[in-house]
Amino acid sequence: MAKQDAKSYQETRQELDDLMVWFESDDVDLDQALEKYEQGMELIQQLQKQLVQAENKVTKLKQKFSE
Amino acid sequence: MNDLVFSPSDFVAITNQVLETAFPFVAIEGELSDFRVSKGKWVYFNLKDDAASVKFFGSVYILPGPLEDGMRLKVVARPQLHPLYGFSLTVQSIALSGEGTIKKAFDLLYSKLQGEGLFEPERKRTLPYPPSRIGLITSGESAAYADFIKIMNERWGGVEIVLANTQVQGEPAVGQIVRAIEWFNIQADLPEVLVITRGGGSLDDLAVFNTEQITRAIAASRIPTLVAIGHEVDVSLAELAADQRASTPSNAAQLLVPDKKHELFNLAEQKKILTIVTEEYISSLKQHLADVQAELNDSVTGTLTELQRNLQEQKRLLALLNPRDALRRGYAVVRADQKLVRSVKNLKKGQKIAVEFVDGVARAEIEQVQ
Numbered sequence: 001m002a003k004q005d006a007k008s009y010q011e012t013r014q015e016l017d018d019l020m021v022w023f024e025s026d027d028v029d030l031d032q033a034l035e036k037y038e039q040g041m042e043l044i045q046q047l048q049k050q051l052v053q054a055e056n057k058v059t060k061l062k063q064k065f066s067e
Numbered sequence: 068m069n070d071l072v073f074s075p076s077d078f079v080a081i082t083n084q085v086l087e088t089a090f091p092f093v094a095i096e097g098e099l100s101d102f103r104v105s106k107g108k109w110v111y112f113n114l115k116d117d118a119a120s121v122k123f124f125g126s127v128y129i130l131p132g133p134l135e136d137g138m139r140l141k142v143v144a145r146p147q148l149h150p151l152y153g154f155s156l157t158v159q160s161i162a163l164s165g166e167g168t169i170k171k172a173f174d175l176l177y178s179k180l181q182g183e184g185l186f187e188p189e190r191k192r193t194l195p196y197p198p199s200r201i202g203l204i205t206s207g208e209s210a211a212y213a214d215f216i217k218i219m220n221e222r223w224g225g226v227e228i229v230l231a232n233t234q235v236q237g238e239p240a241v242g243q244i245v246r247a248i249e250w251f252n253i254q255a256d257l258p259e260v261l262v263i264t265r266g267g268g269s270l271d272d273l274a275v276f277n278t279e280q281i282t283r284a285i286a287a288s289r290i291p292t293l294v295a296i297g298h299e300v301d302v303s304l305a306e307l308a309a310d311q312r313a314s315t316p317s318n319a320a321q322l323l324v325p326d327k328k329h330e331l332f333n334l335a336e337q338k339k340i341l342t343i344v345t346e347e348y349i350s351s352l353k354q355h356l357a358d359v360q361a362e363l364n365d366s367v368t369g370t371l372t373e374l375q376r377n378l379q380e381q382k383r384l385l386a387l388l389n390p391r392d393a394l395r396r397g398y399a400v401v402r403a404d405q406k407l408v409r410s411v412k413n414l415k416k417g418q419k420i421a422v423e424f425v426d427g428v429a430r431a432e433i434e435q436v437q
Contacts, residue, residue: 008199009225016337023344030352037345044338051327051334054224058216060207063250065233065243 125158132176197324202258207232211316218320235265267297276303295319394425
């Protein structure tokens with residue numbers, strides 16, 4: 001998404017999907033579960049912000065393609 | 068009557084001058100005959116009607132696709148008198164004319180390119196979804212361009228769109244679109260997808276997208292392609308060669324990027340799911356702890372019961388061996404000098420012994436040992 005963001009929307013989205021998968025694992029760790037929850041909420045907020053704020057950028061080439 | 072006498076060379080030169088002044092270019096429409104390609108480089112053919120036939124000559128690069136005798140063509144050419152081979156027309160451009168010919172040419176080119184595998188489903192690449200950088204080839208002044216950008220902006224953000232402004236109809240469009248495709252393909256920073264689009268038009272207008280040049284350029288693109296030509300009835304060869312096709316410029320934008328309204332809804336759902344999943348995780352942890360505790364209890368109780376059972380058994384065995392029970396049944400124990408006497412061999416006449424009964428001890432003296 002927006003240029004200033006280090007990660008693209010898709011990368012952040014993937015991170016969220018991976019995080020959701022962790023909850024299906026057999027790991028038994030309450031601290032980690034709470035940490036994942038916090039991280040997930042933060043990622044969602046970040047994604048929502050990106051969606052609302054990002055704009056497309058159109059560049060018109062000066063180049064002419066006539067011979 | 069006429070005093071003017073030319074040498075053959077002069078005559079050729081002056082005729083060409085006159086021709087060039089009168090017809091720098093001439094457009095002739097007629098039926099194709101005697102079409103042939105020489106050395107894969109040059110084409111020779113005639114255009115004829117009922118009464119006349121004219122010769123043409125040109126390079127294979129100006130061919131719109133495979134041609135066949137009987138097709139109707141509109142050819143723009145330069146008339147010329149060749150010093151050795153006589154009169155001919157040098158071809159500048161060839162346009163197919165009439166629905167029958169256009170259809171025939173389409174079929175011929177379709178078979179040829181299909182034979183080469185240009186339309187094979189295995190060649191189709193998946194477009195990145197959503198792409199971060201798009202190369203857009205269309206007319207910057209067209210409604211198609213405006214529609215595409217409008218829908219893109221409505222649906223998604225953060226996409227960089229680079230526009231190559233080209234004509235999208237008429238003969239110059241072919242070269243321009245091919246050059247634009249090639250230009251994008253040699254950039255260091257390649258766009259993730261190439262979108263080639265225009266709005267609907269007549270069959271003639273769309274002819275550009277049925278040319279061999281554009282179809283091949285699309286098939287050869289390293290960058291995945293999405294072609295959207297806004298017409299419903301026929302599919303163009305350009306679309307068949309593309310990795311993906313869309314029905315209209317707006318439809319192209321819809322296929323390229325998700326709708327942020329849906330995505331925002333999905334994220335809100337995801338938020339709920341994350342909360343539920345975390346709660347479930349914690350309650351499953353609690354359950355797990357309870358299970359472990361119960362298991363531990365069970366196992367401790369089990370061990371204790373087993374130990375108790377063993378103890379009872381030992382006790383019972385021990386009771387059987389208690390000598391007091393034997394005394395109670397009427398047996399007696401003989402001791403001499405505090406020691407248990409197990410055999411008469413250990414006794415002799417006159418020896419003092421103690422006889423232990425269950426209720427007391429009697430003292431005696433041995434009279435005889437047998």
